[in-house]
Amino acid sequence: EVQLLESGGDLVQPGESLRLSCAASGFTFSSSAMGWVRQAPGKGLEWVSVISGSGGSTYYADSVKGRFTISRDSSKNTVFLQLNSLRAEDTADYYCAKYSGTDKVFTHWGQGTLVTVSS
Amino acid sequence: SSELTQDPAVSVALGQTVRITCQGDSLRDYYGSWYQQKPGQAPVVVIYAKNTRPSGIPDRFSGSSSGNTISLTITGAQAEDEADYYCQSRDSSGNHLLFGGGTKLTVL
Numbered sequence: 001e002v003q004l005l006e007s008g009g010d011l012v013q014p015g016e017s018l019r020l021s022c023a024a025s026g027f028t029f030s031s032s033a034m035g036w037v038r039q040a041p042g043k044g045l046e047w048v049s050v051i052s053g054s055g056g057s058t059y060y061a062d063s064v065k066g067r068f069t070i071s072r073d074s075s076k077n078t079v080f081l082q083l084n085s086l087r088a089e090d091t092a093d094y095y096c097a098k099y100s101g102t103d104k105v106f107t108h109w110g111q112g113t114l115v116t117v118s119s
Numbered sequence: 120s121s122e123l124t125q126d127p128a129v130s131v132a133l134g135q136t137v138r139i140t141c142q143g144d145s146l147r148d149y150y151g152s153w154y155q156q157k158p159g160q161a162p163v164v165v166i167y168a169k170n171t172r173p174s175g176i177p178d179r180f181s182g183s184s185s186g187n188t189i190s191l192t193i194t195g196a197q198a199e200d201e202a203d204y205y206c207q208s209r210d211s212s213g214n215h216l217l218f219g220g221g222t223k224l225t226v227l
Contacts, residue, residue: 035216037162037218044203044205044218044219044220044221045154045156045162045205045207045218045221046218047207047215047216047217047218050216059214059215059216061215062215095161095162100167103150103152103167103168103171104149104150104152104167104168104208104209104216105152105164105167105168105207106152106154106162106164106207107164107167107173109161109162109163110161111161112161
């Protein structure tokens, strides 16, 4: 059974940084692309980033490019999202998801971790 | 264009058929997917690759595509289908993913 468990969400001030983690199990992590999707309170889903299975390719939404960095550690079956220069509009639930590059779909999702940016 | 457009809200009578649509230029070139999200829960994919259902998704859910529009059809809607539905695809570059704004489905 695929399981994704996010952690690292917190209340931070504008301009601060945060690192989210997503521990994966139940599938061959090293060959699976992974991604992050966020959802602001009461709003819709917004794609944030995707990383290939090898980690060699990364993609970002324009809204976070240059501020967020996705990475992975296959020895720990974990994907990370480093959030820098946080803004109030980054406040959201951040979901980790397994991504199928073949079918271009997020096949499995974690339960999310809440990031709140407020002074 | 790099947007996917959905109607904000749709309603259907219990047991009837409802179609939820998603429009976008990129849908002419790329298949779309559909996710169901219930309050307080993570999204779940219900249709991908135009009309493929993951295991565990009831066969009352189906997908179709025509031109720049993809559709999710629920044939014989049940009370438990009341949820937000999001379409997802890629933009014209193929490297950026897109979500529609979501459709809130109410089952009457």
